[in-house]
Amino acid sequence: MTKVLVIGANGQLGSELTAELRRLHGEDRVIASDVRKNNGHSDQRFELLDATDKKALFDIITKEQITDIYHLAAILSAKGESDPLFAWDLNMNSLLHVLELAREGHIQKIYWPSSIAVFGPDTPKVNTPQRTIMNPNTVYGISKLAGEKWCEYYHQKFGVDVRSLRYPGLIGYKAKPGGGTTDYAVDIFFKAADNQHFKCFLGAHSMLPMMYMDDAIRATVELMTADPDLILVRNSYNVGAMSFTPSDIYREVVKFAPEFTISYAPDFRQAIADSWPQIVDDAPARKDWGWKEAYNLERMVEEIMHQLSKRAKK
Numbered sequence: 001m002t003k004v005l006v007i008g009a010n011g012q013l014g015s016e017l018t019a020e021l022r023r024l025h026g027e028d029r030v031i032a033s034d035v036r037k038n039n040g041h042s043d044q045r046f047e048l049l050d051a052t053d054k055k056a057l058f059d060i061i062t063k064e065q066i067t068d069i070y071h072l073a074a075i076l077s078a079k080g081e082s083d084p085l086f087a088w089d090l091n092m093n094s095l096l097h098v099l100e101l102a103r104e105g106h107i108q109k110i111y112w113p114s115s116i117a118v119f120g121p122d123t124p125k126v127n128t129p130q131r132t133i134m135n136p137n138t139v140y141g142i143s144k145l146a147g148e149k150w151c152e153y154y155h156q157k158f159g160v161d162v163r164s165l166r167y168p169g170l171i172g173y174k175a176k177p178g179g180g181t182t183d184y185a186v187d188i189f190f191k192a193a194d195n196q197h198f199k200c201f202l203g204a205h206s207m208l209p210m211m212y213m214d215d216a217i218r219a220t221v222e223l224m225t226a227d228p229d230l231i232l233v234r235n236s237y238n239v240g241a242m243s244f245t246p247s248d249i250y251r252e253v254v255k256f257a258p259e260f261t262i263s264y265a266p267d268f269r270q271a272i273a274d275s276w277p278q279i280v281d282d283a284p285a286r287k288d289w290g291w292k293e294a295y296n297l298e299r300m301v302e303e304i305m306h307q308l309s310k311r312a313k314k
């Protein structure tokens, strides 16, 4: 029977994915872990865990008889640039520990997220193919590309069942991201809901691939429940849903908050955004395991603004 450990469960993705995994497998069959306690709520099935501590990880896995790990802990693109060696250490060594535990037979299945950050300035920006020039130039991107290759290596050499998606920017309203280049597209909603001016750290016309959190969670669950024979890409799948610029999302948000204003003050994150794809080609994910997004920009903005206004009325 499946028993799941989520590493990095308090993060933007982890908090929503943990809730969905508990719905699917049962509360008691999903252990949440993070390096910090979540002050928001008490959770009986929570373990404090530093993802770089292999012994502590091993102890939880054996104590809880874990079969599947969702390893989400990472330092994101913008934050990684302020301490590159720390980002490398956390992002890389934690993954290698999880892969080793699978090779040694302690766990059966791994999910590990990659990112559009694996691409770099030489990569074709429009309809970026699954296989193309990579050359990332952030430490986050370098660690994700190296991680993808390690996943593929452990699969090919040792038969480890590790699966991965190259997420675009993930947008939700339940938990905030931290330290990413796509975070502006989450922050904008909270400023709009509070009727505050929004100073965007990317330029008005900076286009990036993005995805609504519900789609990201569903993509993850669909990938993880697919027949292993269908998973033909064992480094990481491109997955797309929508692409937009700050001015595109502003235009949609302002429909629900007519007084809301925006200004643009690009900082160091602009160069990171400029090095990434604008639109990804995710044909292999669609063909191999049937990926299809449900949300475009309009539908996502409508949903998030609706949810935030419901929350404000409570």
Ligand code: SER
Binding pocket: 076, 077, 078, 114, 115, 116, 117, 140, 167, 168, 169, 170, 179, 180, 181, 182, 183
């Ligand atoms: N959302 C991430 C970031 O901006 C990309 O994977 O760093």
